[in-house]
Amino acid sequence: MTGEAVHNRIAVLRAERGVSRRQLADALGIHYQTVGYLERGEYNPSLFLALKIADFFEVPMEVVFSLHPFPLLGSEGMTR
Amino acid sequence: MNELSPRQVEELKSTMPPAWYGTRRGRRTAAGMGVAALALVWAIPFTSWALGPGSTASWTTLGLIAAALLIYCGVLAVLVAATDGAVTRDERKLDERQLAERRRIDAVAHRVSALMLGTAALLVAAFGATDHVLTVPTLAAFMYVGAAWASHKVIPHIVACWLLPDAPGDE
Numbered sequence A: 001m002t003g004e005a006v007h008n009r010i011a012v013l014r015a016e017r018g019v020s021r022r023q024l025a026d027a028l029g030i031h032y033q034t035v036g037y038l039e040r041g042e043y044n045p046s047l048f049l050a051l052k053i054a055d056f057f058e059v060p061m062e063v064v065f066s067l068h069p070f071p072l073l074g075s076e077g078m079t080r
Numbered sequence B: 001m002n003e004l005s006p007r008q009v010e011e012l013k014s015t016m017p018p019a020w021y022g023t024r025r026g027r028r029t030a031a032g033m034g035v036a037a038l039a040l041v042w043a044i045p046f047t048s049w050a051l052g053p054g055s056t057a058s059w060t061t062l063g064l065i066a067a068a069l070l071i072y073c074g075v076l077a078v079l080v081a082a083t084d085g086a087v088t089r090d091e092r093k094l095d096e097r098q099l100a101e102r103r104r105i106d107a108v109a110h111r112v113s114a115l116m117l118g119t120a121a122l123l124v125a126a127f128g129a130t131d132h133v134l135t136v137p138t139l140a141a142f143m144y145v146g147a148a149w150a151s152h153k154v155i156p157h158i159v160a161c162w163l164l165p166d167a168p169g170d171e
Helices: A010-017 A021-028 A032-039 A047-057 A075-079 B006-014 B018-022 B024-051 B055-082 B096-127 B138-163
Strands: none
Touching: A010 A021, A010 A032, A010 A047, A021 A032, A021 A047, A032 B096, B006 B055, B018 B024, B018 B055, B024 B055, B024 B138, B055 B138, B096 B138
């Protein structure tokens, strides 16, 4: 469903916090492969799961999920 | 089917090369074998009809059932390994993605089953088109219903083997 793509920063946040896929999956009560599918953008979470993910990382939803691609790190500095 | 523990799933995985369950090609080969097993099951009513009634029909039926079961066990083992045991798990224990995947597979399997049973009904109608009374050995009639039941149980597994995407790695 490319027309309904939801972009996310789960992989970035997970790497930043040093959390493995299995640890995140256990905390969210989902299978570790589901975390992989979410990160690859091959599965869009329900609102409930999206809220749980944002809650886990203690950030607002829009920090984790967006309808538009997230800018690459440092890309703003490159354009100056 | 009884639910397998994570350790049992790991043991099962260790009995086969990862390419069998970890690649789309491996899983689709398993799906092809599943189709072959189902074809054997559907051959039983027709061989029973042609050979029966008698001991030849009974022994042929038993042989075909044994061959189909043997092949199907291999297909199921690949599927269990590919889904990390999710295929044997109760719906209540699946997460939302696994549940969505199972429902998608069930929807496709439902369409495939409907097509197959419709074709089987047409075949029976074609065989009996010349006579108003169709004389069928009891074993053949029983195996016809048995093949329909087996299709209902097996087709979702074949469809799952065919459709499953490659799972992401651990990290």
